Amino acid sequence: MTDSRDSHCPYCALQCAMTLTPTDAAGGTAPIDIAAPAGARRLPLTVAGRDFPTNRGGLCKKGWTSAELLDVDDRVTRPLVRQADGSFAPASWDEVLDRIADTVRDSRSRFGADSVGVFGGGGLTNEKAYQLGKFARIALGTSRIDYNGRFCMSSAAAAGNRAFGLDRGLPFPVEDLDGASTILMLGSNVAATMPPFIGHLQGARGDGGLIVVDPRRSETAKLTDEGQGVHLAPAPGTDLIVLLGLTHIVITEGLADLDYLATRTTGFDAVRRSANAWWPERVQQVTGVPIAQLREVARRLADGRGTYILTGRGVEQHVDGTDTATAAINLALVLGLVGKPGSGYGTLTGQGNGQGGREHGQKSDQLPGYRMITDPAARAHVAGVWGVDPSIIPGPGVPAVALLDELGRPGGIRCLFVHGSNVVVSAPDVDAVRAGLRSLELLVVSDFVLSETARLADIVLPVTQWAEEEGTMTSLEGRVIRRRRAIDPPGEARSELWIMRELAERLGAPGTWSIEPADVFDELARASAGGKADYSGLSHALLDTGIAAHWPFPAGSEGTPRMFGERFAHPDGLARMVAVSPRVREPLGQHGGELTLVTGRLLEHYQSGAQTRRVPELLGARPHVTAQLHPATASRLGIAEGDPIEVANTRGLVRARAEVTTGIRLDTVFLPFHFAGEQCANLLTERAVDPVSSMPEFKRTLVTVTRADATQEVVPA
């Protein structure tokens, strides 16, 4: 049985285990916060790392300082209503809930149910995510629900579903990586994003087998130094071609696992032909990765001593992100890695509940249990659990970028609920998003701080966070874990479950609306029964025994730590190999200050920064946005370390400080996406999306970089 103080970190999908010790409960003898500055204020609780397979007692800087989140200055503790002068004034819960219900009812009757939209988040607990999907479908009656995971996991999820018939980020426990000899990481900077994960790379590093593919010499790429592996630095957006090239070499050098391909997959022939078009010389020509490196990596991957291939957002957040993840899967299948002991393919989920958040109905086309909303059997099953007629469940809605495009448009969304998302920082082309939010009849944002999105709201609803609530999260390894309440929420903050019940009642919604997370979980478990992400054998009580509960966990089972050992989740049990080829033209003719913008993360910040920018130690280390430039590029543009610069294109302009580093390609500029206002990288990104997953293009944007005080004088070449 686990301790009631045992919980997990509020941030990323590694969900490092923590022990939360309330300051009062500890009677003044709480363990001293590691490295807490002397004279620091007294926080409601202290955190300590807890031994767990993912983090083994360690925490990163974000985790160690996470208690600060409970006591931020602008914590929302009462419902807030925007006044005529633009300021917020507190209001009672009844007042705001009545007003919301009235406005929604009015909008529905005049403009139809799809005039009301919901935007969810991958940080919400499973219970909240589940309830939010249900709330949208049968309390609001709208099809218009999607979530910020669309900007995160959608491409890998689409690729996984297409190939394996099922999408679980890591289809094996994360500790399996410890025994690997070779780990190929594509577009993932774990050393900054989930640092305790580095511990699982030690085996491969010790064996010289960490292979990092990243246009930047990222913190993770540096882990390959000193003979611990190889760093491939392809031109931005050419990862798909690198993968096709590796596949080509594996096949042509006779390194493919033909028995595996014959017995466990279909579609190899088409993949083989598509890879035929990418012989090494052609790959080098387009990606800039030398042939010798390609061959070395291909041979290493195939040496049969335990190889894993892992993808991250760097290769997925593209308009061809699904195809790129598919190419990584194809390579893993050609090598016969998937479902074999000691090897595999996985994608590293980003957000805290990025896995669970994508399984239980926040996605525009899905119902709980990773079921398709268009499947009549799925609709009947879920309707049965919800106690409604299947016909009242709306059909599929539209994915995030399209949903945000509908805001305020004629016939579009007039009222929007935002939960656990800061879209004016995290969505592409945020100026357009801001304009959409401003044109709404009603914007309701549930948050625990006044995030940039909350500041645009008509009504802000104060909600509980992390250490103030019960629930479950599903981590990057598909393990369902418990989040526990260590302290009471401040003021009038309420759980979203309570808010949804109140609104459901006011709207006369059918079904039951429990506010107890354990009850909601039980309902979720029933709704997921028989689905791909089956939680039906789980309950809070069972999870509290401390079992390692990897889904699918149907009733009567013991869960599934390792998947695909015998068969894949398609009806015939075979993995589907889908031939993919690059479709995207590279930008041509970068002159003057034109560069390719890639966006990403820093160690100190998380997602939109709404949380981490409120933690003094984290903000102190990274107070504002910096743009990485190569020294030669910087000197060509007359930019020195620390100079104020402008990064601009037709969509917007970002003001940043220059960080001059040899760790980036000559043609590339890097901006972290954690900052808001004129420091927001997503002022520049565009709303173009992947045709399969609807993932926006975050990592291949043409921009112009200039020194902020540069004159317009033309300097002779």
Add this chain to the structure above:
Amino acid sequence: MNAHVSPAGAASSHAGPTRVVLIGYGPVGARFVEELLPSVASGAVALTVLGAEAHDAYNRVLVGEYAVGRAARERLDVIDTAAARAAGVDVRLGEAVVGIDRSRQVVRTHHDTRVPYDRLVFATGARANVPTLAGLERTTRHRLARAATAAELDRGERALPTGVVALRDLDDAETVRAAVAGRKRIVVLGAGVLGMEAALAASEQGAEVVVVHHGDVPMERNLDHGAGRLLARAARAGGTETLPHSRAEEVLFRHGERGERVFEALQCADGKQVPGDLLVLSCGVAPRIELAASCDLAIERGVLVDEELRSWTDPAVFAIGDCAQVAARGSAGPDGRVGGGPAGLIGPGWRQADALAARLGAEAIGGDPAGVPFAEERPAVVMLKAEGVDVVSGGDVSADPFDEPEASGAEPGHAAGCAVHGVSAREVTVWADPAHGAYAKMVTRGGVLEGFVAVGMPRTGAELTLLFERGNELPADRSVLLRLDSDDAGVVSTTDPFAPDATVCWCNGVSVERITDAAAAGDRTVECVGRSTRAGTGCGSCKGRITELIARTPEAAPAVPVA
């Protein structure tokens, strides 16, 4: 122009799908078919493919590797013809087009069947040149002679004698394959990129190879003297002999068992004879344009098409790949010459196939093909495919770093070398380290590459290729590019793991300096350092380094003695 041709834009002169006829089923034609499949599957397009070769389409670029046994036949596959057929494409192999009636929009094949079209696409490719040499009389095909059957598509009046091949198709490859497997002596005539690739690959696989060419250095069209010298040196080190300044004059034969002529030696103008078991002719290729010429389409070196790949002459006719000469309509000079010509490379051909399929697909459903991007012309990059020899070049690399600045034709009267109205001077940068097999040249104007070559510098070569193809501006400090292949490339800032600002603990972003400060202040264990700095409290993989840092750091004398 013919009055009966349907106007551009009206894809179909009849009810039903747009009838597209593709002549040629090589790698470019196959790509076109694959890209057009969705339109065929949707019923918008009815596609007929007429390929003279009986083989399924295959990747000609890798024929050389196949010929030396380095590539399996499957590696040459580019399309699933059965799937294309299943999707509704009418693929007819071994069926040559012998006539085209543009007024009636119908082609005639050597089976005397007639296939009507709304859109006709030439992807007829190119055939190997056979040089005019004594002993090879009448084996050269006239460029405008039409074939009456599929089998004689590329054949001259007489077939090539035994022991002489032009390495172009699978049959040629089989001949070379046998010679390589038998470790025979192979004479390659021509030191272009294909000749050198074949030679290097064959010698790597154990054949004895000599390359005969009349230039000063191999790959003279693509390389400057320095790069060419290095390539010749690398080739020699790998066992391939090159004979420069050797003008071939005659092919000498012996008599075979059945009295047939069998290759014996190549006779050069300077009197030397180069004996061998097999003569591989690698003397370039010529676009197959005889069909286009026979129906009065505008031709020069290839079929003249505009940027939309549409014939200058007939809006219902298109050309892609090695047979297509893309040039702005009416761009012929005063002498009537258009200039340029097919690139002879697969990359541009595939881009053309993609673009044309997208256009015809859009047009067939009444869409706006204007929204479909062109296959933009990118400058050709030539890369030698050989193990252990890295040679890549693009554009014009003939300029010398100490050339006098050119007299500017555009701005007569201005001092040469001045940047005037955007016309900037040419700059040439060279790095030469022949003893270590490395050489690079960058020819730029306004910071953008006009030409480049890199030998023995794979990362530099790869990066220059990207910069050249994309037309991106180079760093002012060109040496940055040269250093990519150096041992310290990209790690300059992190070579010293004990530099004060080097990161030790990634999880908590703790530098060497903070740890040594803590150690100096009395934190003498990893746990103590962790408590004061958080170093080592994440994944723990840096604990060894922390221990090392503590040991290297003397403890400072305590400022305040313990009471």
